[in-house]
Amino acid sequence: xxxxxxxxxxxxxxxxxxxxxxxxxxxxxxxxxxxxxxxxxxxxxxxxxxxxxxxxxxxxxxxxxxxxxxxxxxxxxxxxxxxxxxxxxxxxxxxxxxxxxxxxxxxxxxxxxxxxxxxxxxxxxxxxxxxxxxxxxxxxxxxxxxxxxxxxxxxxxxxxxxxxxxxxxxxx
Amino acid sequence: xxxxxxxxxxxxxxxxxxxxxxxxxxxxxxxxxxxxxxxxxxxxxxxxxxxxxxxxxxxxxxxxxxxxxxxxxxxxxxxxxxxxxxxxxxxxxxxxxxxxxxxxxxxxxxxxxxxxxxxxxxxxxxxxxxxxxxxxxxxxxxxxxxxxxxxxxxxxxxxxxxxxxxxxxxxxxxxxxxxxxxxxxxxxxxxxxxxxxxxxxxxxxxxxxxxxxxxxxxxxxxxxxxxxxxxxxxxxxxxxxxxxxxxxxxxxxxxxxxxxxxxxxxxxxxxxxxxxxxxxxxxxxxxxxxxxxxxxxxxxxxxxxxxxxxxxxxxxxxxxxxxxxxxxxxxxxxxxxxxxxxxxxxxxxxxxxxxxxxxxxxxxxxxxxxxxxxxxxxxxxxxxxxxxxxxxxxxxxxxxxxxxxxxxxxxxxxxxxxxxxxxxx
Numbered sequence: 001x002x003x004x005x006x007x008x009x010x011x012x013x014x015x016x017x018x019x020x021x022x023x024x025x026x027x028x029x030x031x032x033x034x035x036x037x038x039x040x041x042x043x044x045x046x047x048x049x050x051x052x053x054x055x056x057x058x059x060x061x062x063x064x065x066x067x068x069x070x071x072x073x074x075x076x077x078x079x080x081x082x083x084x085x086x087x088x089x090x091x092x093x094x095x096x097x098x099x100x101x102x103x104x105x106x107x108x109x110x111x112x113x114x115x116x117x118x119x120x121x122x123x124x125x126x127x128x129x130x131x132x133x134x135x136x137x138x139x140x141x142x143x144x145x146x147x148x149x150x151x152x153x154x155x156x157x158x159x160x161x162x163x164x165x166x167x168x169x170x171x172x
Numbered sequence: 173x174x175x176x177x178x179x180x181x182x183x184x185x186x187x188x189x190x191x192x193x194x195x196x197x198x199x200x201x202x203x204x205x206x207x208x209x210x211x212x213x214x215x216x217x218x219x220x221x222x223x224x225x226x227x228x229x230x231x232x233x234x235x236x237x238x239x240x241x242x243x244x245x246x247x248x249x250x251x252x253x254x255x256x257x258x259x260x261x262x263x264x265x266x267x268x269x270x271x272x273x274x275x276x277x278x279x280x281x282x283x284x285x286x287x288x289x290x291x292x293x294x295x296x297x298x299x300x301x302x303x304x305x306x307x308x309x310x311x312x313x314x315x316x317x318x319x320x321x322x323x324x325x326x327x328x329x330x331x332x333x334x335x336x337x338x339x340x341x342x343x344x345x346x347x348x349x350x351x352x353x354x355x356x357x358x359x360x361x362x363x364x365x366x367x368x369x370x371x372x373x374x375x376x377x378x379x380x381x382x383x384x385x386x387x388x389x390x391x392x393x394x395x396x397x398x399x400x401x402x403x404x405x406x407x408x409x410x411x412x413x414x415x416x417x418x419x420x421x422x423x424x425x426x427x428x429x430x431x432x433x434x435x436x437x438x439x440x441x442x443x444x445x446x447x448x449x450x451x452x453x454x455x456x457x458x459x460x461x462x463x464x465x466x467x468x469x470x471x472x473x474x475x476x477x478x479x480x481x482x483x484x485x486x487x488x489x490x491x492x493x494x495x496x497x498x499x500x501x502x503x504x505x506x507x508x509x510x511x512x513x514x515x516x517x518x519x520x521x522x523x524x525x526x527x528x529x530x531x532x533x534x535x536x537x538x539x540x541x542x543x544x545x546x547x548x549x550x551x552x553x554x555x556x557x558x559x560x561x562x563x564x565x566x567x568x569x570x571x572x573x574x575x576x577x578x579x580x581x582x583x584x585x586x587x588x589x590x591x592x593x594x595x596x597x
Binding site: 015019020023024025027028030031032043044062063066068069070071072089091092093096097100101142144153154155158159164165166 | 445553
């Protein structure tokens with residue numbers, strides 16, 4: 001399947017922490033859920049929120065999402081329309097929060113291969129990223145994670161199956 | 173020599189909570205002994221429960237706890253309305269473990285109120301839930317959705333972590349705090365050094381409960397999923413330790429480290445990284461505007477006492493604001509009764525209501541442009557406490573007091589006289 005290269009790459013460095021993604025004083029608790037997307041990277045990269053488009057992707061370095069357990073950090077990125085996040089490693093709470101929300105994550109380092117502003121094609125379901133020069137086969141997430149992603153998040157999975165992935169018995 | 177049957181503490185705990193034997197790397201579903209949330213996350217948890225999970229009555233309200241601590245008391249209309257919603261939810265669901273503004277920080281109260289037992293799996297809406305490892309529990313921080321599911325089902329999905337074993341030797345020297353142990357470890361392993369792993373601390377006999385809480389609290393800054401003290405006499409003195417929870421010879425550790433407590437010196441984390449560690453002596457030209465003594469990491473009685481010992485009969489430097497936020501109401505009462513607060517106040521410090529205080533930049537000491545702060549907290553990311561250009565240096569209560577005294581970052585050993593016995597908080 002050939003997909004038009006309409007996804008913009010937003011390139012970040014390593015150790016992007018959740019205070020950068022959303023400073024605490026912009027949390028929905030202190031402001032409102034409706035404003036959440038507008039505060040993404042508000043201090044670290046003020047041009048992000050006004051210019052990000054649904055379908056864009058984040059490509060970052062190691063330890064993405066380190067810091068707080070705040071789920072509104074990946075949720076803000078999801079509300080901005082970020083379609084996938086690619087980084088060689090993710091901080092563990094951010095990783096599970098994003099998986100639970102249904103955001104595709106790929107553990108790979110493309111920070112040298114791509115530039116900020118590049119336009120790429122990416123099919124998250126297939127795990128293939130295509131640029132003008134190359135095609136990258138992205139690593140397949142573990143089965144447990146794929147089960148959650150197939151339903152679009154842990155809540156959707158739980159509502160459908162009344163159990164967690166991997167369990168054989170039903171809670172209902 | 174490793175044996176197939178020997179388990180780490182995490183493998184023991186998660187096997188028990190799974191109802192089957194699991195080992196590092198396994199995905200499993202665990203029964204959660206306690207799940208807690210806080211004022212800043214409760215409204216989202218309630219929303220997920222009511223709108224997405226359509227949960228009417230919680231099956232295990234006795235396992236749930238809610239703490240008003242992150243912005244306590246409420247600082248604006250939004251937080252006030254959020255707290256009303258949390259209060260109402262706790263009442264409707266008969267959640268007895270509800271602690272309102274001023275009672276203290278979630279992690280401090282979870283320990284003080286005996287809501288954590290050795291061998292328990294405890295989930296919290298705050299990354300410093302690793303603190304519960306101080307009483308040999310598997311405590312881990314999670315986000316809104318996981319917490320809501322734990323409220324609704326009493327369970328959580330989890331990957332069993334590998335374990336790193338840290339053997340402690342010696343004892344802390346005067347002026348050196350458990351905080352310095354954590355900062356030392358950060359200098360060695362870095363902020364992602366223990367990602368997805370559980371840390372076990374062995375031979376911690378010389379560390380008080382408060383010091384263990386400091387150390388376990390900070391393991392999350394090293395990327396750890398959990399940080400546990402191997403059960404010892406001190407844990408047994410205050411809690412029933414199940415007989416299945418014990419260090420097993422032959423358990424598999426991914427890595428082993430040794431930390432000689434006797435050799436450690438006061439340390440400081442330089443902004444904006446929690447793992448950029450140096451000694452106060454390298455920062456003596458750094459003038460500070462604010463000193464913050466508090467947080468789940470270092471807001472206990474022993475921490476306030478350590479600072480008071482340095483400031484007794486002295487004045488903080490002109491131009492320095494020293495803000496003291498006790499980790500709990502009980503700590504504040506104890507510090508009032510034994511004269512600690514009087515000493516800090518006489519030195520020129522201000523004291524605020526028990527809670528997270530300015531740690532997360534929302535109230536009670538937000539930092540402005542270019543200001544410098546020495547904080548006994550656990551994070552110094554840019555913008556953490558206010559302006560992105562404010563500089564947050566992390567250190568121990570002793571370093572905080574010495575810094576307030578001089579107005580510049582100061583090694584506490586250079587200003588100390590004989591320190592009194594520490595309290596076992």
